[in-house]
Amino acid sequence: MRGKRSGTGAALLAGGLAAAGLAFAPTAVAVTPQAAAITANCGVFGGGAATLTAAQDGTAATLTLTSTAITAPLALGQDTISSTLTLVKPDGTTTAFTGTRNPAMAVGDPVTVGPLDGTVASGDSLEAYGGSLRMTVFGIPxxxxxxxxxxxxxFVFD
Incomplete structure (x- = not known):
């Protein structure tokens, strides 16, 4: 009888440790790809190649746009560009990523905006083509x- 109790106790202890391990395991949430290339047209403000970089933490996601082809038309202070990046789902609905985060930029510096914040659901597939990036710089859209x-x-979100 004593052997059965210690065997049962060991099994319960092992099960408890396994459950605790699962409770403390980091969640594996990822977006793929993590970066994508686009070519953007910004009208009279120029255009060219740009990179979108995505990150995800549960339903919270961020996107950052960087471009050496699109440059700052004026010297810009840190966190002075109000941006909305709209991406399109396969069904035609959109998801917006917004924020006022950017590094300081001198005239002619490559443009970087973000990370811009948005909300996603598991399985969301988001594409830049058909969407837009709207920036407001010194009141100029x-x-x-x-x-x-x-x-x-x-981008496909986990």
């Missing part, structure tokens, strides 16, 4: 649009 699908493909 600037709209950029992707001229084709992003590469290597849409």
């Amino acid at each position: 600037i709209t950029c649009r992707a001229t084709g699908p992003q590469s290597p493909g849409p």
Whole structure:
């Protein structure tokens, strides 16, 4: 009888440790791809190649746009560009990523906006083509649009 109790106790202890391990294990949430290339047209403000970088933590996601082809038309202070990046789902609905985060930029510096905050659901597939990036700089609205699908493909959120 004594052997059965210690065997049962060991099994319960092992089960408890396994459950505790699962409770403390980090959640594996990822977006793929983590970066995608686009070509953007910003009208009179220029255009060219840009990179979108995505990150996800549960339903919270961020996107950052960087471009050496799109440059700052004026010297800009840190966190002075109000931005909304709208991406499109396969069904035509959109998801917006917004924020006022950017590094300080001198005239002619590459443009970086973000990370911009948005909310996603598991399985969301988001594409820049068909959406837009709207930035407001010193009260001047600037709209950029992707001229084709992003590469290597849409962002798919876990």
